[in-house]
Amino acid sequence: MEQLAGRVAVITGGANGIGLATARALAAEQMAVVVSDIDPVALDQAVASLEAHGGEVLGVVADVTDPASVEALAEAAIDRFGALHVAVNNAGIVNRGLTWEIELDEWHRIVDVDLWGVIHGVRSFVPRLLANSTEGHVVNVASMAAVDVVGQLGPYTVAKHGVLGLSDVLRADLVKVGAPIGVSVVMPGLTQSKMVPIGTRPASGVAANIVDAIKKDRSYVFSDEESEERVAARLHAIIAARDDVLDSKDS
Numbered sequence: 001m002e003q004l005a006g007r008v009a010v011i012t013g014g015a016n017g018i019g020l021a022t023a024r025a026l027a028a029e030q031m032a033v034v035v036s037d038i039d040p041v042a043l044d045q046a047v048a049s050l051e052a053h054g055g056e057v058l059g060v061v062a063d064v065t066d067p068a069s070v071e072a073l074a075e076a077a078i079d080r081f082g083a084l085h086v087a088v089n090n091a092g093i094v095n096r097g098l099t100w101e102i103e104l105d106e107w108h109r110i111v112d113v114d115l116w117g118v119i120h121g122v123r124s125f126v127p128r129l130l131a132n133s134t135e136g137h138v139v140n141v142a143s144m145a146a147v148d149v150v151g152q153l154g155p156y157t158v159a160k161h162g163v164l165g166l167s168d169v170l171r172a173d174l175v176k177v178g179a180p181i182g183v184s185v186v187m188p189g190l191t192q193s194k195m196v197p198i199g200t201r202p203a204s205g206v207a208a209n210i211v212d213a214i215k216k217d218r219s220y221v222f223s224d225e226e227s228e229e230r231v232a233a234r235l236h237a238i239i240a241a242r243d244d245v246l247d248s249k250d251s
Helices: 017-028 040-052 067-081 104-114 116-130 154-176 203-216 228-244
Strands: 008-011 032-037 057-061 086-089 136-141 181-187 220-222
Touching: 008 017, 008 067, 017 032, 017 040, 017 086, 017 203, 032 040, 032 067, 040 057, 057 067, 067 116, 086 116, 104 116, 104 154, 116 136, 116 154, 116 181, 136 154, 136 203, 154 181, 181 203, 203 220
Parallel strands: 008 032, 008 086, 032 057, 086 136, 136 181, 181 220
Antiparallel strands: none
């Protein structure tokens, strides 16, 4: 999807961090941007900052855990701009704790935002991308936790693995129906946001990779080399484990 100017993008969790940086990057490409967030104060500030740089912006308060709210967000985008071409499912939260000690309410809170929020986005945004009969793109922001494992991040890791799998299935489904819509899953390392302490990598680098992924239809998007050796070792171990499969015919 090389032509972004004049197109329309929607971004969840767009009031700070990767979401806001992506909104800025897409606005710089002369896209109209629909920015959503659950925090109305932060959203107003984000919209004002984007408009101050000449962006064509609509801010919509939305809760990604509520499918009706996400559907209303998609409708607001169409009502304002008449079409939708790029959907960035970015909203996310995190917690920490030993897997067996984390309260069920916390499991639900994280998975509801980080995985169900993306599912709701796919269900509301993809049909509108398909309605254009033109090229489009879906960006699902996962994490290095989708391919790497760090202790005490159980709900977050489960959700982000789910986002990776969902993205792969969505891509296959779109290919099956011949839709000109690409799917990218983004796996950033520690990136500056409300969730992560100051001093980590800036979100602008992730945003630049997202824009490049949309233009070049990159399926898997990394923004740095963080944990490269651990990721490679894990994937190698999974592949190598196939050598240990017992042949039932010989047993």
